[in-house]
Amino acid sequence: SFIEEMPLGVMGDHDRAETYVSSDEIKVELEKQFTLNETEETSGGPARYYGLQGSETKVGFISPHSHNFCGDCNRVRVTAEGRLLLCLGHEHSVDLRRVIRANPGDLEKLKETLIQAMEIKPERHEFNTDGQPVVFRHMSATGG
Template sequence: MSSSIHTPQLIDQFGRRVDYVRLSITDRCDFRCVYCMGEDMTFLSRDEVLSLEECARLVRVFVNLGVSKVRITGGEPLVRKNALSLFEDIGRLPGLQELTMTTNGSQLEHHAQALRKAGLDRINVSVDSLNPERFRQITRVGDLNKVLRGIEAAKQAGFTNIKLNTVLMHGFNDDEAVPLVAFAIDRGLDIAFIEEMPLGEVDHQRSATYISNQATLKQLQARFPLVSSTETTGGPARYWRVAHTNTRIGFISPHSHNFCESCNRVRVTCKGELYLCLGQENKVDLMPLLREFPHDDTPVKEAIFSAMHIKPKGHDFDLRRAAPAVVRFMSHTGG
């Protein structure tokens, strides 16, 4: 593939270097989490979605432009047919320092070993409750035991960087912060608490279910010896270490602590839309360029470079708004 652009870095209009891409490979999911999507979803048809070959091509383009970390997301990425082939294509890509995945864990039991062999470095697993009945209520259809078996399979496959992702909500799981951290400590896992984000119309009022990470941290400090840390995994989380354990607790706080000043990432949807910010509508459509120029990456690279000039300063989430910050669901943009 030809190229007329030679530069190791993507720099946005505010001087921030973009070296992290989150790529969704499907909008489909086998769960229907209440904070993520509606109960009755209409998903994209096959021809509206990037092929796995196009996904791999985009990853290669971004890595050639200086991106060192790629996270594969969905929907649920492992429900995509032949998803493993993508990991095999990009897992050992020169210049890619870290390949990670966010998953609901439902398919991990069967794929963990192959994913590790393909070159996946880290896994984030969404777990919002340790109560099977409550877990099903939040996910609408999920089987907690299946997810827990998936986490164990990932450990057995040799993954040493496994992190739980948890969204706490008043009236759903607001009493589970301490049990979830204890669970993580017992199994040598990390855990991140993520404030609920106003993306898409859901069946509850987010201002009523919102729990700040400041409140969660205060609760955890009363139960665990926490030590502030300057560690980072390349994303927006602020970390604390649990003393005398291998567990880190991260807090991703788009409301109570705006982390936009150091934003180093962009997102690509399964439709090939390059979103410059999770909470804004600024985007560039890459799919037409991929298909019009199947053997020339130059137009795609030029579009990505141009997009850096429209990357906004921040997402400006505000729970006081009656409507969501953006209409699209999290599953559309990529989790």
């Protein structure tokens, strides 16, 4: 899958606006050589898939900028430090490690914490291709 750059973490003098390439631009380039047919295939994530006509090859596009998918987002992530991240585009998090250590073996407390966390999950990310990122955490520190 092609993934549009997500502005996570500071990357020196990297100019995101200058280097940004949308999924639509990639698709146009591919269509110069291939016929792409949108499929109904899903993977449980935000990718939109296209089949290459006359082939079993499929290509996916994950497009947080050009085709925002926040309305369908069903993802949260847990970092190696035990933080539950509610959105890649925000710093909102819940310290699950603290909850688990304070309540060993208490699955009801953990479940309650997770349900409460979903109530503060942001409606959409704040990604943009201009200026500095709003999230200073690199993807490698996020977990997946």
